[in-house]
Amino acid sequence: MKYAFWPGCVSRGAAPELYTATKAVAEHIGMELVELEAAACTGAGIISDGDPYLQDVLNARTLAMASKLGLPLIDICSTCIGVHSLAVEKLENEEYRARINERLAPEGLEYTGDTKPRHLLWALFEDLEGDRLRSLIKRPLAELKLGPFYGCYILRPERVLGFAEHPHRRRSLESAIELVGASVVTYDGMTKCCGFPILTTNKRNSLAMAGGHVGEAKDSGADALVTPCPLCHLNLDAQQYDAARVVRRKLDLPILHLPQLIGLAMGIEPDKLGLDGHVVNTKPLLRKAGVR
C-alpha cells in the first residue's frame, strides 16, 4: 500500500503530534507514505476569500502531483480533504480545468481528473480488509467512552465527499471508535463547527462554539474526543482553557487526533504518538485506558 501523502500545514506546524502519530501508524500497518514536499497549503477556504481562482490552482497542482506519481492521495485533515474535494468538483468543468492547467504546465504537471483524494480515516476502512484491520488492534480501549468530533469539511457538502458510493463515510469516526473497542458517545455538537475558522475574526464566537461542544460532550459522559482534523484540534485542545473561560465552566477534556487513537489501540507507545504534546493533559486518560 503506497500513497501520495499531503500532511497539511498544521501537522508540520502547531500540531506536530499529528504528523508523528500518522507516521507511526502508517509504518505499523505497512502504509508507505510518499510525502508531497513541494505541495502548497490548500488555502483552507481562506485564500479563496480574496482569491478563489488562486486557491483552485494550488489544489489542482497538489492533485496533479499525486497523479504524476501514479499514487492515491491521502490527507490527514478534514479541512484539506474538504477543500481538495471541492476543487475536484469545480475542475470537472472543462473550460475551467483547461485554464488552470495552463498555470501548471510550466512545472510539467497536468490535472486530468483521475485523482480522488481521501482522508486517512476513509482509506483505513476502504483499503484494509475488515479482518486485517481488527487483527491489528492489540490493546482494545474498552474502558474509554469517546466522542467523535468530525470537523465540517469531512461531512459537508455531502455531494463532493463520495458519501453516495461510500455510505460508511457518514459515520466513519464512530466506526473508528468502535474499531478500537471503546464506546461511542454521541452529542449534538459532534458534526458542527469547532469555531476555528473565525478564531482571529471573532474570538468570542469561536471559543463559545469550541467550549460549547466540549462541555456538551463532557456532559454526555465522554472521557475524550477524537478528531480527524488538526484545525479542530487547535480550537478544542490548544484553545480549551480560553474556551472554558468564555463558557464559564471547567472543561479539561483531552482531544485525540485520529491516528493517536488508532495507534494506541494498535499497541504503539504513547510517546511515539506525541500524546505528551497536547495542551490538555492526556495522562489521566491513558491511565483510565490502562495504557500506563
Add this chain to the structure above:
Amino acid sequence: MPKQDFVIERYDPVTERSYEQQFTAEYEPGQTVLDCLNSIKWTQDGTLSFRWSCRHAICGSCAMKVNGRSMLACKTQVTDIVDRGDPIRVAPMGNQKVVKDLVVDISNFLDAFERAETWLQELPDQDPPSREYRTDKEEFDRWSHTATCIHCGACYSDCTVVAADPKFLGPAALAKAYRFVFDSRDSKKHERLEFLSEKHGIWDCTRCFMCIEACPKDVLPMDAIMELRTEAMREGITNNHGSRHSNAFRGGVRKRGRLDEATLPILSAGVRLGAIPELIGYTPGALRLLKSRKLIMAAKRHGANREGRRQVRRIFDEVEAEKARSAVDAEAFAAERSSALMAH
C-alpha cells in the same frame, strides 16, 4: 398501511413545560412528515401545534427539525427517512425561541432582512423606463438561485454562528443581500458591501456548509457569503479582520508555500492601536502553547521545499497578472455554482 412512530418535542407555554410525546401514524408511500403530523393532529391530539400552509415547498411555513436536521415537513417523505424502525424525531427549529410545540418565534430571522435592507434601492435621478427595469441573462444567472429563497428559516435554524451570536445576520439574509449586490439595477452596492463587512456580517461565517445542506431550495447561502467576501475585498473594503486574515494567510503561503502560523494572528489583528488589547488577549493562550512546545513548532516556520516555493511564487505572480486581464474569480464561483446546482 405501514405504521411509523414519531417522537415529537413539545412545549406548553401555559405551564412552561417541555416534554417529548410519542405518536404512531399510518402513512402511504409518497406521504410526507407533514401529512403524518396533520393526521396526528386531526385524529389523535388537536392541541399539537405547527405551522403549515401550501404543502408544496413554496410557502416556507413548515420548516422544523426532523431527525436533528432542519427541513420542510411537506418536502420530506416518510419512506426517505425511516431508519430500521427507529421513531422519527420531530423538533422545532433551532436558534429561535419556541412559542408552542413546533412553532418558533421567527422575528429575529425576519429582522435580519430589515437590517440588511434586502430590497431594491433604485438608481437616483433616473426617469423610470417605459417598460419594467430589465437585467441581462448573464447577470440573472449569477443570482437567480438566491432569489428562490422562500424564507423558511431552515438555514437559520441550523446555522452554527447564529447559535453563538444571535445578532449574526444569518445565511438567508446574507444570500438575499448578495442578490442585490450583484443586481446592476440596485444603487447601493458599495454601501451594502461596507455594511455586510461589519461585525455580525459576512466575515463572521465559519464556512460550515450547514446552510447549504439545509436549504430546500438550493439557494447555496454560504457560497453567496463567500462571493460577497471576494467582492467586498475587490471593492477595497479591507479594513476589517476577515480581509486582513485572508491577506495575511495568502502572504504566508506566497512566501513559504505553507500556512505561516507564527505571524498570522499578529497580521490578522493588524498594525493599529485597536489591535493591542487583542494581541494581549493572545498571551495566556500563547504561554500554554509554549509549554506544550506547539508555539516553538509553529515558529520553526516549516514550508514547502525549495522547488515548491519557487513554483508557488510563480503561480502567485501569474495568477495576479491573469486576474488583471480577466474575471477568473467570477469564473471560479460560476464553476462551483453550476456543479452545486446540478448536484442538488
